[in-house]
Structure formats: structure tokens, C-alpha cells
Amino acid sequence: MHGEGFFFQAFVYLVAAVVSVPIAKRLGLGSVLGYLIAGFIIGPYGLKLIGQEGQDVMHFAEFGVVMMLFLIGLELQPSLLWRMRKPILGLGGLQVLLTTTVITIMGKALGLTLQTSLAVGMTLSLSSTAIVLQTLNEKGLMKTDAGQSSFSVLLFQDIAVIPMLAVMPLLAVSSLETSATAHHGTGWVEGMPGWGQALVVTAVIAAIIIAGLFLVRPFFRIIAKTGLRELFTAAALLLIIGIALLMSKVGLSPALGTFLAGVVLANSEYRHELEGDIEPFKGLLLGLFFIAVGASIDFSLISSKPGLIGMLVLGLICAKLAILLILGKIFKMGNDQNILFAFSLAQGGEFAFVLFSFAVQNNVIEEKIANPLIGAVAITMALTPLMLLLNEKLLQPRFGTKEKENGKADTIDEENPVIVAGFGNFGSIVGRLLRANGVGITVLDLDSDKVELLRKLGLKVFYGDASRHDLLHSAGADKAKLIILAINHHDKVLEIIKMIKKHFPHLHIFARASGRTQAYELMDAGVHHAYRETLDTSLSAGIDVLRTLGFRSHQAHRATKTFRYHDEESINELRHHRHDSKTYLSLARQHIEDLEQLLLSELGDAEEHHDAGWDTTFMQDKFGELKEKKDNP
Numbered sequence: 001m002h003g004e005g006f007f008f009q010a011f012v013y014l015v016a017a018v019v020s021v022p023i024a025k026r027l028g029l030g031s032v033l034g035y036l037i038a039g040f041i042i043g044p045y046g047l048k049l050i051g052q053e054g055q056d057v058m059h060f061a062e063f064g065v066v067m068m069l070f071l072i073g074l075e076l077q078p079s080l081l082w083r084m085r086k087p088i089l090g091l092g093g094l095q096v097l098l099t100t101t102v103i104t105i106m107g108k109a110l111g112l113t114l115q116t117s118l119a120v121g122m123t124l125s126l127s128s129t130a131i132v133l134q135t136l137n138e139k140g141l142m143k144t145d146a147g148q149s150s151f152s153v154l155l156f157q158d159i160a161v162i163p164m165l166a167v168m169p170l171l172a173v174s175s176l177e178t179s180a181t182a183h184h185g186t187g188w189v190e191g192m193p194g195w196g197q198a199l200v201v202t203a204v205i206a207a208i209i210i211a212g213l214f215l216v217r218p219f220f221r222i223i224a225k226t227g228l229r230e231l232f233t234a235a236a237l238l239l240i241i242g243i244a245l246l247m248s249k250v251g252l253s254p255a256l257g258t259f260l261a262g263v264v265l266a267n268s269e270y271r272h273e274l275e276g277d278i279e280p281f282k283g284l285l286l287g288l289f290f291i292a293v294g295a296s297i298d299f300s301l302i303s304s305k306p307g308l309i310g311m312l313v314l315g316l317i318c319a320k321l322a323i324l325l326i327l328g329k330i331f332k333m334g335n336d337q338n339i340l341f342a343f344s345l346a347q348g349g350e351f352a353f354v355l356f357s358f359a360v361q362n363n364v365i366e367e368k369i370a371n372p373l374i375g376a377v378a379i380t381m382a383l384t385p386l387m388l389l390l391n392e393k394l395l396q397p398r399f400g401t402k403e404k405e406n407g408k409a410d411t412i413d414e415e416n417p418v419i420v421a422g423f424g425n426f427g428s429i430v431g432r433l434l435r436a437n438g439v440g441i442t443v444l445d446l447d448s449d450k451v452e453l454l455r456k457l458g459l460k461v462f463y464g465d466a467s468r469h470d471l472l473h474s475a476g477a478d479k480a481k482l483i484i485l486a487i488n489h490h491d492k493v494l495e496i497i498k499m500i501k502k503h504f505p506h507l508h509i510f511a512r513a514s515g516r517t518q519a520y521e522l523m524d525a526g527v528h529h530a531y532r533e534t535l536d537t538s539l540s541a542g543i544d545v546l547r548t549l550g551f552r553s554h555q556a557h558r559a560t561k562t563f564r565y566h567d568e569e570s571i572n573e574l575r576h577h578r579h580d581s582k583t584y585l586s587l588a589r590q591h592i593e594d595l596e597q598l599l600l601s602e603l604g605d606a607e608e609h610h611d612a613g614w615d616t617t618f619m620q621d622k623f624g625e626l627k628e629k630k631d632n633p
Contacts (some may be wrong), residue, residue, distance in 0.1 A: 014051045015424050016042045017287055031138060032131050033385035035287050039294020040382075050295055051616050063359040064285025065130050065350055066244050067278055069158060069255040072133075073262020073272050084152060091149055095345070097324050099125035106315070112369070116173040119364045121375065122164050122357055124316055126349035128381050130153045130286055135385055136344065139392070142240070145333055146340035153345060161256055161351050165358060172363045188249045197251070200488065204250050208243060208257060217452075220270045224448035224463055242286055255351075271453045272444065273464040276471035289350070297378045301371060312376035317383070320346040336396055343391040348377030348385045349448025415438035417481040419507075421466035423454060426512045427486030431461075442475050443464055446487075467496045469503050482508035497525045520575040539564060554563030567594045 024034025042049040090342045107117030132150055133142075141147045175413040187593040188200060216239065225237045243261050244254030265271060304308045321342050328338030356374050359365040388604035418441045420431045431441050445451050454461045464471045466487070477483065483491050483500065493511055500507055510529040514517040539560045546556035570591040577583045 009050065012042055013288060013291060016291060020288075025519075026407065031287075032134050032290055033382070035290030036294035036382045036385075037170050039291035042291075043295030043297075045297070045299035046295075059349055062243070063254075064282055064287075064289045065256045066258050067240060067282035068130060068133070068286060070240055070258035070262040071275060071278060071282060072155070073259040073264075074275055075262075075267055084155075087149060087152035087331075089158050091327060092153040092160075094203050094327055094330075095153050095162050095323065096125045096157060098327070099104050099320060102323065102497060103316075104317055106319070116365050117367065119168060119171050119355075120357045120369075121350050122167070123359070124348055124373070124377070125160070126157045126355075127154060127320075127345040128347055128349040128384065128534075129158060130289060130350055131347070131381055134239075134286065135388055139388070141340065144337060144340070146337040146344065149328070149331070149333065149341050150344045152362050157349065158256060158259060158351075161355070164355060165252055168355070168359055168364055169362045171359075201250050201252060204246060204252075205257075205260065208246075208261055209264055212261050216261075216265060217268055217270070220268075220463070221448045221452060224270070224273075224446075229277075229465070232273060236274050236277045237281070242540070269455055269461055269463045272462045272475050273469050274506065275474040276464065276468055279470055279474070292393040293350075293378055294379060297382065298375050299440075302379075305372060308372055309375055309379070312372060313379050315384075316348060316376060316380055317346045317387075339395055340388075340391060343385075346378035346387065347562060350381070352377040401454050416442045416487070418442070419444065419466075419472070419475055419480050419483040421445075421458070421483060422486035422488065422512075423450065423461055424486060424488065426456075426483060428459075430484055430486065430510075444471070444475060465567075467492055467499060469499055472500075472504065477504045477507060480507060482502075482510060487512070490521070494515060494521060497522070499525060501526060516571060517572075517578075519571055520578055523575055535564070535567075540546070555603070562599060562602065563595065566591070566598070600627070 001504070015199055017035060020038035020041070021031045025031055040046050044050065100118070103121035103124050104117045107120050112120070132154060136142050136147050136150065141370065142151065154177075160245060185365050186545060192200065220232070220235060223232050239261065240258050246258035247254045265274065268274075268354070324342035324345055327340060328341050353374060356365065356377075358371045360367050360370050418434060418439055419573045420427050420434075420441050420443045423431060423443050423445045426445075427445075431443055436612035442468045443459070444452075444464045445461055446463070446465050450464055451461045451463045462475070466472060466485075472483075477500075483504075485494050485496055490513075497509060497511065500509060508529070509527050510531070511522050511527045513532050514534070515528050515532060519530045519532055542555045542563075543560050546559065547553060551559075572586070574584060574587055574591070577587060
């Protein structure tokens with residue numbers, strides 16, 4: 001790396017990102033364009049702080065795309081994929097087919113062979129999953145019709161890379177191996193006949209699915225039992241890197257392999273934990289990928305052939321825009337959504353770098369043809385944030401709102417109104433009661449054995465540490481209404497409350513306490529819904545004991561309600577004095593005496609309590625007064 005060393009290069013990349021991205025976002029350009037600009041500035045055609053090693057960085061940074069597709073797979077349960085089959089297969093399939101056909105015809109018209117034209121058409125039909133999803137997420141457009149349609153098309157494109165890679169060798173225009181091919185004979189399928197390659201590829205994909213269904217869960221259960229978060233993170237990275245290497249060995253896209261693994265694990269109890277562990281690596285590597293794309297644009301080629309490159313860029317964008325607009329009309333999108341959909345996908349994709357390289361190695365495309373196309377793809381990727389900005393500032397104001405106006409349900413059903421942290425004796429009863437009444441819940445628990453047992457009982461429980469901000473975010477805390485903290489470890493509960501108050505202040509917190517002391521601390525932390533786990537059970541037992549001793553049912557119930565009201569009232573008052581033992585004991589003794597006198601006086605007045613145990617209006621008023629005191633201490 002020019003002798004400066006690894007740390008200097010790392011410093012250059014980090015400075016470029018830290019400086020350029022905030023400026024770009026401040027100017028309304030988005031982080032992706034900021035990364036691309038940073039890559040151009042530090043690249044060989046800017047300040048020359050990085051040189052040819054930028055290509056090596058590109059290969060490393062592409063791992064960010066691999067991680068992104070793994071996380072996308074985790075979001076897509078097989079049942080959800082089935083429900084999305086129409087936009088994925090219909091819209092996505094038509095986009096790839098029409099774009100490939102149009103570009104193939106254009107290639108033939110320009111004098112290319114049919115094989116080369118078809119290879120170019122397939123490659124340029126793909127769009128940039130990384131740039132599009134990142135930009136749409138930043139702008140909050142993923143839930144729009146255009147966002148969901150773009151996602152469906154990108155998903156089909158990513159899946160389509162597999163058959164494209166399989167078809168490329170069959171399009172070879174020469175039986176002679178190039179030197180590039182000779183140096184890439186490290187794959188397991190190298191030199192195999194076509195049927196042998198197909199067999200190996202099928203076996204590898206089947207192995208990933210089977211391992212995901214039957215081996216990965218026990219593996220992560222063993223890792224989770226250690227209680228070491230860093231070991232779980234290492235195991236998650238091991239899974240992704242291992243699958244990426246395996247797919248590379250059989251000549252397939254590593255990103256598609258990890259996507260498949262993500263889909264298989266979408267129903268796993270470890271899903272949210274995996275998301276939380278991988279997300280930081282994905283974000284960092286994607287940023288590095290965008291910087292590498294900006295640095296890799298060959299400006300010497302562009303300056304030497306500006307007319308050719310300009311024609312390729314304009315032709316690709318215009319062709320894809322026209323096709324996407326037509327498809328949007330066919331699938332009945334509104335004008336504003338159709339334009340957003342078309343502008344989002346009217347670029348080349350990161351898989352073009354892989355496919356063009358693979359095509360050159362297999363003598364499908366000549367290097368002198370591939371290099372300008374790679375440069376054009378990089379430019380279209382760099383232009384995407386600008387195109388979306390142009391659409392947002394100039395076109396969208398003329399065609400209505402950018403958001404869906406109707407209340408159509410989101411296609412990804414991971415946003416539940418309630419999150420339950422801890423699914424033991426306390427949490428499971430509350431959670432089951434909510435589910436039985438049609439309330440959607442997302443359940444998290446850190447005991448891997450309990451999670452496995454509960455899932456065998458048919459309860460959907462996820463393994464994960466609810467004290468982690470990233471994990472709660474992936475579990476939908478930003479959209480949920482309330483969270484129930486039913487965890488046994490009180491210190492952990494306080495830690496979670498502090499984090500929720502900071503990052504998710506809108507959440508109503510319902511917390512479990514084992515006794516008065518813990519209830520005091522929860523209330524001091526700002527929790528108004530603190531529940532002592534044994535209180536209701538003890539009062540229920542007291543009712544049965546009184547009835548067994550000959551008390552009438554209404555007497556037992558009324559006495560219990562009165563006791564509960566005054567006990568809750570005493571907690572709200574005594575918590576302010578618990579650090580002054582003398583005052584606390586004096587007030588506590590007074591509360592006990594007052595309560596006993598009140599209950600005895602009610603018991604002695606026969607007319608006062610005649611069937612009054614069933615008249616709940618009085619007690620409702622009392623509890624309303626208590627709640628007001630809690631809310632305004």
C-alpha cells in the first residue's frame with residue numbers, strides 16, 4: 001500500500017468517510033453519495049492517497065454486500081416470500097427479461113456477437129441493491145409502493161445472479177483459455193462437465209438449506225449457553241464467511257448463498273441477535289464498498305473516451321428508465337410512485353463487477369469491451385443518489401406525495417405493538433393472555449434452553465439480550481407501543497429501562513418486581529407500571545383463606561381490594577423515605593395500623609359492606625386516585 005502501511009490506509013479511509021458523509025448529508029445528498037465522493041477524492045484520480053490497492057479493497061468491501069443480503073434474508077420468512085411471489089416473479093422477472101432483451105438487441109445493432117450482447121444484457125439488467133436500499137431507507141421510502149416494488153425487483157435480480165453465472169460459460173465465444181482463466185482455477189467445479197457442475201451446485205445449495213434447518217440452531221444454542229456476546233458475534237461471522245467461501249468454491253455468488261442462509265434462519269429464535277451482531281459490520285463494510293466504488297472509477301478511460309462512456313451511461317439510464325416506467329404502469333402504480341420506482345433502479349449494480357470479470361475470464365466478453373462498461377456502471381451507481389435527489393426536489397412535487405396514502409398493511413410483518421423481554425412464569429402468562437386476545441407480541445429471552453423448549457411448544461420466542469439498543473431496534477421497538485420487562489435479574493431490568501428512556505422514550509414500560517425494594521427502584525427509574533410478582537397470588541390466596549374461615553365472598557373480595565389499594569398507596573409514599581430508616585419505619589408502622597383499623601371497622605359495619613364487594617365503582621374511583629398520585633408524585 002505505497003509503503004505507508006495498513007494503519008495509514010485505514011486512517012485515510014476513515015477520515016474520508018467521517019469528513020465527507022456529514023457534509024453530504026448536511027447538503028441533502030445522502031450518505032451513499034458522500035461515500036462515493038470520498039472515494040473519488042482519495043482515489044488515484046483525486047489526491048492519490050490510495051492507488052491500485054483500491055481494487056483489493058473493493059473485493060474486501062464487497063463482503064458488506066454479502067452481509068446486507070444475509071440480513072435481508074433474515075427479514076424474509078418463507079411464508080412472506082410466498083406472499084410476495086407476484087411482485088418478485090412478475091415485476092422482477094419482467095424487468096430482468098425485458099432489460100436483457102432490449103440491451104441484447106442494442107448490442108447486436110452495435111456489431112457485437114449474440115453471445116456477447118446477451119452477456120452484456122444480463123449483466124446490465126441488474127441494479128445496485130446496496131445503493132438503492134441504503135438510499136431508500138435513509139429517505140424513509142421503503143414502505144412506499146415504489147420502495148416495496150424496488151425491493152421485490154432487487155430481490156429477484158439477486159436470485160437471478162445464480163443462473164446468470166451458470167449460463168456465462170456456455171456463452172464462451174472461444175475454446176481457448178485466457179491467462180486470467182488460468183489463474184482462477186481454484187474452484188471445485190473447474191474443469192468439470194456441465195452436468196457435474198450443476199450437480200455440485202445443487203448439492204451445495206441443498207447442504208446450506210439442510211444445515212440451516214437442522215444444524216445451525218443447535219450450534220447457536222451451544223454458543224448462547226456460554227453467555228459470551230463476543231463469541232456469538234464470532235459465530236455469526238463464521239457462518240457468513242463460511243457460506244461465502246463455499247459458494248465461491250463452486251463458482252456462485254457468495255451474496256446469494258448468505259441470502260439463502262438468511263431466509264432459512266428467518267424463523268429462528270436467534271434471528272434478532274444475529275441482526276444486532278451483524279448490523280455494525282454490514283454498515284462499516286458497505287461504507288467501505290461505496291468508497292471503493294468511487295475510487296475505482298477509471299477517469300483516465302473516461303477522459304480518453306468521453307463520448308463512448310457518456311453514450312453508455314445515458315443509454316443505460318434511459319433504457320432502464322423507459323422499461324421501468326412501462327412496468328410501473330402495467331402494475332398500476334401511481335405516477336409519483338412509478339417515477340420514484342424507475343429512478344431508483346435505473347443504474348447498473350455491484351454484481352456487474354463480478355459478472356463482467358467472470359465473463360472476461362470465460363471468453364464471453366473481450367476486455368476492451370468490458371472495461372468501458374464497468375466504468376459506465378460505476379458512474380451510473382454514483383449518479384443514483386443525485387437522480388433520486390432530482391426526483392425528490394423537481395419531479396415529486398408535481399406528481400403528489402411520496403408516501404402511500406392508503407392504509408395498506410406492510411408486507412414485512414415484524415412490527416408488533418408489544419415487546420415482551422423475558423418469557424418465564426411472569427412474562428409467559430402476560431404474553432399468552434395478549435396473544436389469546438389478538439395482540440401481536442415480539443418475545444425475547446436470553447435463556448437458550450428455555451427458548452428451545454418454548455418453540456417446541458409452539459410459542460414464537462427469539463433468543464436475544466433486550467438490554468442491547470440495536471437488538472431492540474431490530475425487534476421493532478421504534479414502532480412498538482409498549483414493552484413488558486419480565487426478566488428475573490433486577491439490575492438488568494434497570495439497565496434496560498435506562499436504555500429505553502434514552503433511545504425509545506415513546507415506549508410505555510411495564511416492569512416486574514419481586515418485592516417492595518425493587519418496586520421502589522423501578523418507580524425511581526420512571527416506571528409507573530411496576531408489578532410485584534407475588535402480590536396478586538398472595539391476595540388470591542388470602543381470599544380463599546377468608547372464605548374457608550367462614551367469611552362471605554363479598555367480604556373477602558372487598559377486604560382484598562381495600563388492602564391492595566392502601567398497599568399500593570403506601571408504596572408510592574414510602575419510596576421517598578426508604579433511605580431514612582427511622583422515618584420509613586415510623587410511616588410503615590402507621591400505614592399498617594391504619595389499614596388494620598380500616599378493615600376491622602368495615603367488617604364491624606354489617607350494612608356498609610352488604611354485597612358491596614361486587615360494587616366495583618367505589619374501588620375503581622379509589623384506584624383512579626392512586627394512579628393520579630403515581631403520575632404526579
